[in-house]
Amino acid sequence: MTDTPERTIPDPQLNRRSFLKGCTAVAAALGISEAMIPKLVEAATSAQRPPVIWLHFQECTGCTESLLRASHPDIARLILDVISLDYHETIMVPSGHQAEKSLHDTLDKYAGKFLLVVEGAIPTKDKGIYCKIAGRTAMDILAEVAPKAAAIIAMGSCAAYGGIQAASPNPTGAVGVQDLVSGTPVVNIPGCPPNPVSFMGTVLHYLTFKRLPVLDNLGRPLFAYGRRIHDHCERRAHFDEGRFAEEFGDYGHRNGYCLYKVGCKGPGTFSNCPSARFNDVDVWPVSVGHGCVGCTEPDFWDTMTPFYERLPNVNIPGIAGITNIDKAGKTILGVAAAAVGIHAAIGIGKSMVTGCGCKDKK
Amino acid sequence: MIYEKHYVWSILLRLYHWAMAGSIVALSVTGFYIFNPWTLTNLEGTGLFPMMTMRNIHMLAAYLFTGAIVARLFLFIFGNKQERVWDVLPITPRNIKNLIDTLGAYMYLTDHHDEDRLGHNVLAGMTYVTTIFVGFIQIIAGFYLWLPESSFWQKLGNIIFGTQQFGRYIHHLLMWYFLLFALIHIYLVIWNDLKNPDGLVSSIFTGNKFRHREVK
Numbered sequence: 001m002t003d004t005p006e007r008t009i010p011d012p013q014l015n016r017r018s019f020l021k022g023c024t025a026v027a028a029a030l031g032i033s034e035a036m037i038p039k040l041v042e043a044a045t046s047a048q049r050p051p052v053i054w055l056h057f058q059e060c061t062g063c064t065e066s067l068l069r070a071s072h073p074d075i076a077r078l079i080l081d082v083i084s085l086d087y088h089e090t091i092m093v094p095s096g097h098q099a100e101k102s103l104h105d106t107l108d109k110y111a112g113k114f115l116l117v118v119e120g121a122i123p124t125k126d127k128g129i130y131c132k133i134a135g136r137t138a139m140d141i142l143a144e145v146a147p148k149a150a151a152i153i154a155m156g157s158c159a160a161y162g163g164i165q166a167a168s169p170n171p172t173g174a175v176g177v178q179d180l181v182s183g184t185p186v187v188n189i190p191g192c193p194p195n196p197v198s199f200m201g202t203v204l205h206y207l208t209f210k211r212l213p214v215l216d217n218l219g220r221p222l223f224a225y226g227r228r229i230h231d232h233c234e235r236r237a238h239f240d241e242g243r244f245a246e247e248f249g250d251y252g253h254r255n256g257y258c259l260y261k262v263g264c265k266g267p268g269t270f271s272n273c274p275s276a277r278f279n280d281v282d283v284w285p286v287s288v289g290h291g292c293v294g295c296t297e298p299d300f301w302d303t304m305t306p307f308y309e310r311l312p313n314v315n316i317p318g319i320a321g322i323t324n325i326d327k328a329g330k331t332i333l334g335v336a337a338a339a340v341g342i343h344a345a346i347g348i349g350k351s352m353v354t355g356c357g358c359k360d361k362k
Numbered sequence: 363m364i365y366e367k368h369y370v371w372s373i374l375l376r377l378y379h380w381a382m383a384g385s386i387v388a389l390s391v392t393g394f395y396i397f398n399p400w401t402l403t404n405l406e407g408t409g410l411f412p413m414m415t416m417r418n419i420h421m422l423a424a425y426l427f428t429g430a431i432v433a434r435l436f437l438f439i440f441g442n443k444q445e446r447v448w449d450v451l452p453i454t455p456r457n458i459k460n461l462i463d464t465l466g467a468y469m470y471l472t473d474h475h476d477e478d479r480l481g482h483n484v485l486a487g488m489t490y491v492t493t494i495f496v497g498f499i500q501i502i503a504g505f506y507l508w509l510p511e512s513s514f515w516q517k518l519g520n521i522i523f524g525t526q527q528f529g530r531y532i533h534h535l536l537m538w539y540f541l542l543f544a545l546i547h548i549y550l551v552i553w554n555d556l557k558n559p560d561g562l563v564s565s566i567f568t569g570n571k572f573r574h575r576e577v578k
Contacts, residue, residue, distance in 0.1 A: 217517045228510065242403040242412035251404070261399065268526035270510070294527065303527035310397060311531050325531070329538035336542055340549045343468075347553070350470050 019044075026204050029197040029276050030223050036208070043207040050150060050207075051106055052115045054088035057138040058131050058165045058174055059120025063156040064090050066193035083203060086114070089133075100134050107148055115203065116149035116184075118142070118177045121158040121165040125173030142180060151212055152177055152186045153202060157295055160188035160219070167301035178219055187212055188219040192295035197276045198224035218298060220270070229266040229292050232274040235259065253289060263308035264291030271296040365572040370444050370480050371565055375437055379566055381430040382497075386540050388423035392416045393537055424504055431497045438494075444480055450487020460484045467557075468550075475558050480571050486550070489543070496539050503533040 023040045027033075032040075043049070056064075068091070085092070086106040087099070094102050106114060120138075123130035128139035146152060154177040157163040165174035178186045189199050202221055205213045213221040230236065238244070238258040245253035245262055258264070269292050273284040286292055294304035303312045311325065371379075395401075395416040403410050438447035452458045461484040466472040468485070476483070482490065499522075506519030506529045523529035555562045565571045 217513065217520055226511065240411050240414040241406075241408075242399055242401050242410065243406070244399060244402065246402075252402075265527065268507075268510075268530060297527065298525050300525075300527075303525045303531075311534060312527055325535050325538065329535075329541070332538065333542055333545065336545055340545065344549070344553070346470055 022200070023204070025197060026200045029201045029272065030205060030213070040204050040208050044204060046207070049084065050113050050115050051084040051086045051110055052088075052117060052203075053086055053103065053106055053145060053149070054117040054119065054155075055141060055145065056089050056133075057118065057120035057122050057142075057159070058172070059156065059158050059163075061090055061119070063119050063191075063193040064088070067196045067199065083115075103145075107145065111148045113150055114148070115206065116145055116152045117155050118152060118159040119155045121162045121174035121176060122180055123165065123172035123174045124180075125171070130172040139180065142177070146177075146181045146184055149184050151206060152181060152184055153199065154178065154186055154188045154190075154219075155199060156194055157190040157192045157300065160190040161298040163192065164301050166299070185212055186219060187215065187221060189224070190218075190220060190296040190298075191271065192300075194296070195224070195272065195276050195278060198272065216270075220296070224272045224276070225270045225296060227270065227272070229269045229271055229274055229286075233266055233286055234274065235286060248289075256289075259286060259289075259291040260310075262291055263306065263310060265294035265297075265300075265304050265307075266292040268304075269294040269297055363574055364577050365574050368480055368571050368573060369569055370442075370571045371569040372437070372442055372445065373569065374433055375441065375445055376566055376569055378430045378433040378437065381426050381433075383544075385423040385427035385430065386544065388419055389427060390537055390541060392420040392423065393534075396420060397534060421508065424501070424508075427497065428501050431494060431501060434490075434494050438491075444482070447487075447491060450482045450484055451491065452484050452488070457484045461488075477573065480573070489547075493540075493543055496536055500533065500536045500540075503529045503536070507533060 020037075020041065023037055023044060024034075027037050027040055054064075087103045089099070092099060092102070120131075122128065122138045122142055124139060128137035131138040133141060154160040158165060158174075159177050161176045162170070162174045162179075163176075165172060166176075176188070178188065187202055189202060191198070198221070201223060202213055205211075205221075205223075213223055216222055216225060218225075230239075233239075235256065235258045238256070239260055243252060243255075243257040245257045245259055247253070248262060253259075253262075260267070264286065266286065273292070274286070277284045277287070291307070293307050294300045297304065306313060313324070396413070399413055399416075401412050403412060437445040443449060448454075450457070452461045460476050460479060463472065463474045463476065464483040464485045467474060481487075502515075502518060502522060505515045506523065507526065509515045510519070510526060519526075519529050523532055551562060559572070559574070561568075561570065561572045
C-alpha cells in the first residue's frame with residue numbers, strides 16, 4: 001500500500017503490512033534486535049497505550065508537516081493510527097470550544113498517564129503574552145498540562161532549545177520546554193524538522209519498555225543523536241583524502257567531494273541523518289549537495305551561521321566589530337610585531353646615546 | 363668580575379618547555395590546515411590522506427601539549443624554588459617590587475636588575491601562569507571537539523562553551539593567543555639576554571644561569 005506510480009494519494013487506512021514495515025523501520029532506528037519487533041507491535045496495538053496531547057506554541061508547524069508528508073506514509077500513519085492523538089491543533093477535527101474540551105477531558109481522564117508532545121518555543125518575556133491560544137499564554141498552558149503528563153517530548157529545535165525564536169536578540173524571551181518544566185521527564189527531539197523516525201522511536205520505546213530511551217547531556221535520545229554526522233557521512237572519505245568542494249557548482253561539488261570548505265557543520269552536529277535519512281527516498285541534505293547546517297544543536301541559529309563559513313561570527317564582548325578572528329588575529333600579531341620593532345629600535349637608539357646599558361661593560 | 367654558575371631549571375622544566383614549544387608549532391600548522399585545508403587531492407585512489415595525516419599529527423601534538431601543561435602544573439607546586447608558582451606571582455613585597463622594576467626596565471626607564479632572583483621576573487611569571495591557564499582551556503576545547511561522544515567531555519564542554527561550534531570558535535581564537543605569546547616571548551628573551559649576561563637563552567638548554575660578582 002505504499003505509494004506506487006498509480007497511486008499518489010495515500011490510503012488513509014493503515015494496513016497490517018505497512019504497520020509492520022513502520023515498526024521494523026523504527027526498530028532499526030532504535031538499534032534493537034529484530035526479535036524485539038513483535039514486542040514493539042504488541043505495545044503499539046495495546047489497548048492501554050497512552051493518549052497523546054500535542055501542543056503547538058511558537059512554531060511553523062514544520063515538524064508536524066514533516067511527520068504528515070505522504071512520502072513516508074508508513075511512519076505517518078503509524079503515528080496517527082497507533083498513538084491516540086487526543087489534541088493536535090493541526091489535524092484534529094474539533095475546533096474552538098470543542099477542541100478545548102477534548103484537551104481538558106484528556107487531562108482529567110488520563111492525568112499522569114498521557115504523553116505530552118510540545119512543538120515550538122515558549123515566550124517568557126512580558127509574562128508570555130507573545131503566544132496565546134484560546135486566550136491563554138503558552139506558559140500558562142504548559143504549566144497546566146506539563147505536570148500532569150507522564151513524559152514530555154519536545155519535538156523540534158524550538159521546543160527543545162528555543163530555535164529561531166530564541167536566536168539573538170530573542171525579542172520574546174523564547175525558551176525550550178526543558179527550561180520551564182521540572183519534575184516531568186523531558187526528551188528532546190531536536191531538528192528543523194526532526195526525522196519522524198526519531199520521534200516514533202522514542203514513542204515506541206516508551207510504549208514497549210515503559211521507560212524513556214537513554215539520553216545524552218542535552219536531553220536527546222542516544223539512539224538518534226549519539227553519533228556525529230561527520231563520522232557517518234558518505235562524503236567522509238573525500239574529507240580524509242583532502243578532496244573538497246571549493247564552491248557550489250565547481251568540479252569538486254559536481255563530483256560529490258566533501259562540503260567542509262563550503263561550511264558543512266557535520267563535524268559539530270549530532271544526528272542520525274546519514275543513516276536514517278529522510279522521506280523514505282534515502283536522501284538527506286549532504287547527499288543532495290548542501291552542507292549540514294547543524295539544526296539539531298542548541299543555539300544553532302546563532303552559532304552555526306553563517307551557514308557557508310566554518311566559524312560563527314561572534315562579536316567579542318567589548319571589542320565591537322571583530323567578526324573574523326583570523327583577520328583580527330593577523331592584525332593583532334602585526335601590531336605586536338611593529339611594537340617589538342619599535343621597542344628594539346628605542347633600545348638600540350638609547351645605547352647609542354648613553355652607551356651600552358648592559359652589566360658587564362668595562 | 364667573576365661568574366657563579368647556578369643550576370636553575372630542572373630537567374622536567376626544560377622538557378616541558380621544549381614539548382610545549384614543539385607542540386605549539388605543530389598544533390598551529392596542522393590546526394590551520396584542518397581549519398582551511400589548502401591542498402586539493404583531485405586524483406582519486408592515490409592513497410594520500412592529507413587531512414587524516416594532519417589530524418593525526420594534531421592529536422599526537424595535542425597529547426604532547428597536554429603532557430607539557432600537566433608537567434608545568436606539577437612544577438608550579440612541587441618544582442624547585444624558581445619553578446614554584448608563588449615565586450613568580452606578585453603576592454609578596456619582593457615580587458611586587460620586581461614587577462615594578464621589570465616594567466621600568468622594559469620601558470627603558472631604569473637599568474635595575476634583581477641580583478638575588480635567578481628565576482623568571484614577575485611579569486614573565488604572570489604571563490606564563492596565564493599561558494598555562496589558556497592552554498588548559500585550549501585542551502578542554504580540543505578534547506570537546508575531538509571526543510564529543512564521550513559523556514565526560516560533552517558535559518564539561520557544554521558547561522564551559524555551551525555548544526560545539528562555540529567551542530570550535532574559542533579553540534581557534536586561543537590559538538592566536540599562543541602565536542602572539544610566542545612572538546613576544548622570543549623577543550623579550552633575546553632582549554633580556556643582551557641586557558643581562560646571565561645566560562638566559564642557554565639556560566633553557568643547560569639548566570644553568572650565571573650570577574656575576576665584582577671582585578675586589
